[in-house]
Amino acid sequence: MxxxxxxxxxxxxxxSFLDRNESSVAESTHFVFNKHLSQSIQTQRQRLPIFNNRNHILYLLEKFQTLVLVGETGCGKSTQIPQFMIEADWPGQIGICEPRRVAAISLANRVADETGTFVQGDTVGYAVRFDACTNKPKIKYMTEGILIREMMTDPLMKNYAAIMLDEVHERSMYTDILMGLMKKILRKRRELRLIVTSATLDAKELHDFFNENNTGNPKKDTAVIMSVEGRxxxxxxxxxxxxxxxxxxxxxxxxxxxxxxxxxxxxxxxxxxxxxxxxxxxxxxxxxxxxxxxxxxxxxxxxxxxxxxxxxxxxxxxxxxxxxxxxxxxxxxxxxxxxxxxxxxxxxxxxxxxxxxxxxxxxxxxxxxxxxxxxxxxxxxxxxxxxxxxxxxxxxxxxxxxxxxxxxxxxIVRTNLTYAVLQLKALGISNVVKFKFPSPPPIENLKSALEILYALDAIDIKGNLTKPLGYHMSEFALDPLYAKVLLSSGEFGCSEEILTIISMLQVEVIFTKPSSGKSSINARIQKRLFEVEEGDLITYLNVYNGFLQSDMAREFCHKNFLNYKSLKRVVEIRSRLQKVLKNYDIPIVSCQRSTETVNKCIVNGLFPNAAYLHGSGVYKTVRGDIELYVHPDSVLYTIKQPQWVVFCEVVHTTKLYMRDITVIQSDWLLELAPHFYYKTYLE
Structure with a gap:
């Protein structure tokens, strides 16, 4: 210390920073209706600042199509407004969109407590990545990605009477996309209501974005702003x-x-x-x-x-x-x-x-x-x-x-738009450049996304989704590069191994890092038992296989300094991805320890992220000639540097570090991506 x-x-x-609520989200572990607990919760509910505005909110939702509500996180807007609408016999389902899965789940539990019902029942449910309710509850909490995916099967959201976009001030990529999509849907469905809520935002900017009144007459506004004061x-x-x-x-x-x-x-x-x-x-x-x-x-x-x-x-x-x-x-x-x-x-x-x-x-x-x-x-x-x-x-x-x-x-102005553009294409947005974003992204980012999707064969030269690959890729809640690797794994005969690798990439931490000197050394020694010269992804495959062979024992993880929680999560994700592959009739087969086959399949999707070892001793990207370094956590950090690699992501700290690296051969790039790379000779 x-x-x-x-x-x-x-x-x-x-x-002083003034807060506006005493409590709104609490953990629910009770699945049996408890009368006394319900009374206590109802008392807390009535104390929430939003509760005093119940009739005003319902009136504004009757009169205006879009309500921009400004109120501190915890004032009760996320839990109470859907209940107000259900209590008022609002026809149809109420969807509440949260930027994070933990918020969607915890809010659903809270509302289930307040209504004295089961979570994932007919009244309250939630849908997050790899964990969704199968029925249609009256109040449904979900993440933004889930709502976008629902729009693919129901473009006009006919099952919903109202949609709430919560915590809009965070301005995630999906938030901006959803606001642009909802603007189009609201024009087609005048009876649909949109509630945009946030703790701190430029309410006037959003009001103007959703307001369809071009006459200048305030009486014809379709959007309204409301502010909720709190304790x-x-x-x-x-x-x-x-x-x-x-x-x-x-x-x-x-x-x-x-x-x-x-x-x-x-x-x-x-x-x-x-x-x-x-x-x-x-x-x-x-x-x-x-x-x-x-x-x-x-x-x-x-x-x-x-x-x-x-x-x-x-x-x-x-x-x-x-x-x-x-x-x-x-x-x-x-x-x-x-x-x-x-x-x-x-x-x-x-x-x-x-x-x-x-x-x-x-x-x-x-x-x-x-x-x-x-x-x-x-x-x-x-x-x-x-x-x-x-x-x-x-x-x-x-x-x-x-x-x-x-x-x-x-x-949306600072992130890779490849997945976002793929989703917009799947939703029928043919010209993404003219799509109405609240904050338009740089045109260079859109151009880059279209180039990558075309290289992955997800879209054709006219910008339309390819059949069936493009449509299948859009249905995965994954980075398009990973989706391409998964969908091509059946052709390479290594879908078992690729399922494991892609699932391992969906969690943040696999190896734990003790802070003390002796434990740190032991952790490094144990990690070497799984390491292979082919790179990090094959190492992840070894870790997962060892975890399964131990019957998913916590002791195995403790002994080998592995994150038990992360590996349990990997098992869940892999099971769900396997079901999706089976729906596409992709055979679930193993390559029987042929690492070359697995690496080729990885290159088939990650070929845009290729780098080579330059004569100066550093790696450079094939495109852009940008200097990159092997991350210290990589298994390749302490061994002789391979000539060619592909990487999953780049982390920028003191340098640009490649993470999750796989060793490849340069000929594979020409074989699997001849449309993207070609060989040239320099004197």
Missing amino acids: SDFKPKFVKPSDTS QFPVEIYYAAEPVPCYIQASVDTAVKINSSKSEGDILIFLTGQEEVDRAVRLLNEHAAIIENSNGKNKLEVLPMYGSLPYHEQLKVFKSAPLGHRKVVVATNVAETSITIPGIVHVIDCGFVKMRWFNCETHTDSLITLPISKSSADQRAGRAGRMRTGKVLRLYNEEFASKLADNTPPE
Whole structure:
């Protein structure tokens, strides 16, 4: 443990961040109707700020086609508005679209509690990636990707009476696409209602986007803005006196210092990704063990929180800590707006966030750690003080805070649009360049996406989806490159192996990284048991096979420093992908340990991500000639560098690092992608 302890100071311009709710999202573990519990929840429901606006909201939905509702996360908009509409006998299904799966699931559980019904019953259900309800509940929570996929089979959304787009201020890629699609659907279905909700957004901009009134007469507006005021709780904000050298260690030190003080209340720590969260949780658990062993007071219950965490693990953050313990939740920005964790009084903000940023020159999607925006900082501060006055400890100084951007750039202007364009094509949008986006993406990004889809044979020269490959690729909730690998695996005779590899790529962490020296060395030694010179993807295949041979034992994972939760998730994902392949009549066969066959199949989809070892000793992309480096976590990092590789993604930290690398032969590029590569000779 470092001796460094961050010092905090109040800002020179002391101001309070006002929050607007005491509780909205809670964990549900009760599936049997409990009368007394229901009465308690109904009392909480009536205290929500949104409840006083019930009749006003219903009136606006009757009169206007689009309602832009501004209200803090937790004011009750996500859980109460659908119930208001059902109680008013609104005809048809109510769909609520959330940016993250954890929000969709937890909100569905909350509404099921409030209505005294089962989750995934006839009243309330949810649909997320690889886990969807089979019936048609009256209130359906879903992720944005699910809603887009439903539009493919029901372009006018005839099953729905209303659609709510929640947390729009996050401006994910799917949010912008859905707003553009809903604008077209609303013109065709005048009886359909759209509710756009957010904590902080430019409501006027969205109002103008959805308003179909071109006469200038306000009485003919089709969209309206409403703001919901909430209960206000002041939050004291403190800044670090000096910049911290390591925000992970500083977060841990700050949490320990709070726990040793007389200040009460749970702690929420914001970090950037799963690896950082796991590291901080490990360090805090070491402190918790010391306190337990010494029979000291102020015991800790440390819980991680990130999007790919299994659902039953995510539920733990909503529970109250055991008697005599303080709950410490270490989370990514998933806890920033989409969910409300009760009991949080102290928030520790690292000041950074991981974002994907697409480089159209290299045609790679890099994951970059960047400073957060001022609006995100305010959102994080809003997690404190749910029940009473809270405190926010920012691990950066006032000068750094003053230089933050006002808002986070919309994802659609900074991300790879290949999957988005494929979905739009499947929805019948022939000219994606003229599609009405709330924030139009760079034309270079659209051009790059069309080029890749054409190279993958997903669209033809006229920009139409190919049959059957293009249509099948659009039905996968996967990156088009991965979808192409999967769909071609039957032809190569290695669908069993490819199913495993693609499923392993859907989780963030496979190998755990102990912080202590001896454990770190042991973890590296155990990892070598699975490593092969063919690269990371074949190594993942070995890990999965070993996990199955151990009967999916937790002890196997502990011994080999593997993430048990991630591997269990891989088993679920693989099962669902296998069912999809069977629906397309793709044979599920094994290549019987022929790694060359597997690698060729990988190249058949990942050929745009090819790189070669330059004479200077660094890798360069075949397209763009951009310098790349092998990521330190790769199995290829410590061995003789191969001449040709393909990679799954690029991570931009101090350098551009390739991750999930596979060793290939250059002839395979000419054999499998002659339309994309050709050989030339230079003097």
